[in-house]
Amino acid sequence: MNLNTDFVDKLRNSGLRPTKQRLKICEILFDNDKTFHFSVKDLSKIISQKLGEKISLATVYNTVHAFEKKGYLKEISINSNQTYFDTNTSSHHHFFDEKEKKLIDLKNEDVDPINIKKTIPGKKIKSIEVLVKLDPDNY
């Protein structure tokens, strides 16, 4: 399969033209065996380090937000001064290490099925996210 075609598809699907800069962003985000968590600042740094190229913050924001809207990225529900995204878009959960301020994936199958016994009239469930906060063992 052609990765580049995949990138172009993702971009077009998100209503974006495939430009040089955006394809670079795709390389970092999607050309990877492992999924990962990042902030826009992180991503920007990775781009300049790995690709020796600087893409303006505005472009990174614009691209990341378009992908998020289309579901190619997920925003992580955690209170922080910056927003974190996840390239793992499958339904899953997170541990958050409060001491080290680090997020760790928690697979859906590592959590027993969650059953919500209350409903809100006129609303339906879009997603269920579990955040497990961690402390050091001897705390």
Add this chain to the structure above:
Amino acid sequence: MNLNTDFVDKLRNSGLRPTKQRLKICEILFDNDKTFHFSVKDLSKIISQKLGEKISLATVYNTVHAFEKKGYLKEISINSNQTYFDTNTSSHHHFFDEKEKKLIDLKNEDVDPINIKKTIPGKKIKSIEVLVKLDPDNY
């Protein structure tokens, strides 16, 4: 029971002297049958409206953070440009209405017990929070 004594206790317990301003903040936060969600800006507005008094933002931040550290308030794990707090400190969860950007409490007993089947070496679970995102029914 004397509410004022309770407020003073909460403040002292949080390492804060009971000042006029802080007692006003307590009145809004704790002298209430219902629990509620708020941002610092919200709280500041409520104070000036209900009590006809303006307390500087720095003081509100300082007090709210001290209470949060001691567990008299809970920070809500949700990604937003501002931080939301909850006067409901019991273990519970939240719905989040994506359209109206509104938080709704979800009682622990309305969620079947959550079992996490994965552990992280050297860490123990501090809390488990579920966020149920909602969409309009016909979406």
Add this chain to the structure above:
DNA sequence: CAATAGTTTAGAATGATTATAAACTAATAA
């Protein structure tokens, strides 16, 4: 009551995010 330790406040500093507008590039039509 004096000395000390902690508090309040306005305003400045910080930092993430969003907006702006001019120069540039991709897409489209001729």
Add this chain to the structure above:
DNA sequence: TTATTAGTTTATAATCATTCTAAACTATTG
């Protein structure tokens, strides 16, 4: 192709929540 149009990139400015600062003030302690 080339010209036109629509969308993009960028540096920089604007915004906004939060944190910091330092001077004036207040509670606590001896």
